[in-house]
Amino acid sequence: MGKLFEAIDDGLRRWIDAQPMWFTATAPLAAEGRVNVSPRGGDSFSVLGPRRVGWVDFTGSGVETIAHLRENGRICVMFTSFDRRPRIVRLHGQGRVHLPGTAVFEEVVALHPPNPSTRAVITVDVERVSDSCGWGVPVLEVVTGERDLIRASAEKKGPEGMNAYRAQKNTSSIDGLLGL
Numbered sequence: 001m002g003k004l005f006e007a008i009d010d011g012l013r014r015w016i017d018a019q020p021m022w023f024t025a026t027a028p029l030a031a032e033g034r035v036n037v038s039p040r041g042g043d044s045f046s047v048l049g050p051r052r053v054g055w056v057d058f059t060g061s062g063v064e065t066i067a068h069l070r071e072n073g074r075i076c077v078m079f080t081s082f083d084r085r086p087r088i089v090r091l092h093g094q095g096r097v098h099l100p101g102t103a104v105f106e107e108v109v110a111l112h113p114p115n116p117s118t119r120a121v122i123t124v125d126v127e128r129v130s131d132s133c134g135w136g137v138p139v140l141e142v143v144t145g146e147r148d149l150i151r152a153s154a155e156k157k158g159p160e161g162m163n164a165y166r167a168q169k170n171t172s173s174i175d176g177l178l179g180l
Contacts, residue, residue, distance in 0.1 A: 002088075002132035007050035012129070016047060016079055016089065020143040024122075025076045026068035026095075033175045036064035042146055046111050053077065053091060054108045054123040058115060058150050059162060063170040063179030066120060069095040071177050075124055086134035093126040099180075117154035119166060119180065 005012060016022075020041055027035040044056040057066070069075060075095040081087040098104040098121040108121040154162055170180045 002130050005129035005131070008047050008053070008091075008126065008129060009050070012089065013047045015081075015087070016045070019079045019081065021080075023078045023080075024065055025078065026065050026074060028068055028173070028175050028177055029072050030175065034064075036062075036068065036173075038065055043112050044115075046108060048108070048123065051093075051126045052123060053126060054104070054121055056109055056112050056115065056118050057097075057120040057122050058117040059119045059154065059166060059170065061169055062174065064173045065095075065122065066097050066170075067173035067175070067177035067179045069097050069122065070179075077124060080134055080137050082137065082140040084139060086137055087131055088134040088137065089129070089131045091124060091126045092128040092130075093124040095122055095124045097122060115151055115154070116159070116162065117150045119170070 008016070022040050022045060023037055024040060025035065025037045027033060038060075040055065044058070046054050048054050065075075073094040073096065075093060077091040077093075079089045096104075098108070100118075100120075102121075104123060105121045108123070109118060157165060166180055172179050
């Protein structure tokens with residue numbers, strides 16, 4: 001077993017900030033429900049305190065993370081190093097969804113570049129912070145560039161088009177749970 005941390009300290013915060021990609025894992029309560037793992041990246045993640053993190057959630061073709069958090073709040077956020085020094089860090093906790101117009105939404109969005117695809121902010125009250133070796137993760141050349149497809153698609157659709165897209169794709173999860 002890896003190391004357990006009391007909280008996210010400055011060294012761990014710097015390491016998290018240096019990772020270009022991270023993952024979220026959520027699941028519904030129903031045994032037959034589908035586990036969801038989502039890759040994420042870009043300038044969207046913030047360590048908000050020693051036991052609190054958050055990120056800007058962009059519009060996607062699904063809404064599983066939001067739906068699962070609304071149902072039960074359980075989440076694991078995982079960061080992994082792809083450089084020569086192996087490391088995996090997991091943040092387990094209770095997540096919450098914050099929609100436009102709320103104070104938390106505005107607080108977290110202000111920490112990142114504006115993006116017309118922004119649909120929500122997710123925060124996590126971190127209950128467990130751990131790391132493990134990461135020896136099985138390959139060494140990769142990390143980030144040769146960011147994809148700007150989310151922004152370009154949202155700009156092309158415009159605000160009304162984004163609302164229509166969310167109404168079509170983001171109202172419920174693949175398991176029928178409430179999304180947006």
